[in-house]
Amino acid sequence: MTTSSEAAGTPAVRTVLVTGFEPFGGETENPSRQIALELAGRSVLGRTIVSEVLPCVFGKSTRALRTAIRKHAPELVICLGQAGGRAGLTLERVAINLDDAPLPDNAGVRPIDQPILKSGPAAYWSTLPVKGMARAMAMAGIEASVSHSAGTYVCNHVFYGLMQSLKRRPATRGGFIHVPFLPEQSLRQGRSAPFMLLPQMVRGIEVAIETALSLAEDASIAGGATH
Incomplete structure (x- = not known):
């Protein structure tokens, strides 16, 4: 169907x-939420960034994500989540078909050893050029690396749901990036937990988006791990 804007030549x-996600686990803020909201409305390589904040709830989060994808019809989807304890931005490489929650979600649900999708594959790969993105972010002065585990909590749940949804949208690429604590969150931990300033994280995700839009294929560089 031709839309009015297309008919008008626009x-x-x-x-x-x-x-991003709403706060969880007793936190009053979630850096992934703040980053998503800070980026909303900005333009990167001619694309407009739109943002949504997902509930930190199994099931409900993926339904909200699917609704957002239908609403915005994006050419690129980057889901963000908080990874307290990590020092830099980490680009997730693989989502696994497992919910095994170390703590209840925001609805009080705590699945243990449950598949996300009973008939689904064991894992999905990100379709983002994660190595190239990590390299570009590092070159911009933002600590970043490739990660091979998104955990088994709501972040991995959403990442798996994203890649399942994008199977029906082959023209859309997507993946997941974990972000560290904010400084104030680190202080509340009562120990020297790693953190990153919000402007640094926002800039890092901007660079990640620009790189993902620019690279058709990932960089052929070492990005694995020995353990």
Whole structure:
């Protein structure tokens, strides 16, 4: 169906969807939420960034994500989540078909050893050029690396759901990035937990988006781990 904008000769808006999570685990803030909201409305390589904040709830989070994808029809989706204890931005490489929660979600649900999708594959790969993105972020002065485990909590749940959804949208690429604590969160831990300033994280995700839009294939560089 031809839209009114297309009929008038105006090209459809090209978008990048960035999602974050609401606070969880007793925290009053979530850096992934703040980053997503800070980026909303910005333009990267001619694409407009749109953002959504997902509930930190198994099931409900993936339904909200699917709704956001239908709403915005993005060409790129980057989901963000908090990874307290990590020092830099970490680009997740693989989502596994497992919910095994170390703590209840925000609805009080705590699945243990449950598949996300009973008939689904054991894992999905990110379709983002994660090595190239990590390299570009590091070159911009932002600590970043490739990660091979998104955990088994709601972040991995959303990452798996994202890649399942994008199977029906082959023109859309997507993946997941974990972000560290904010300084104030680190202080509340009562120990020297790693953190990153919000402007640094926002800039890092901007660089990640620009790189993902620019690279058709990932960089052929070492990015594995011995353990």
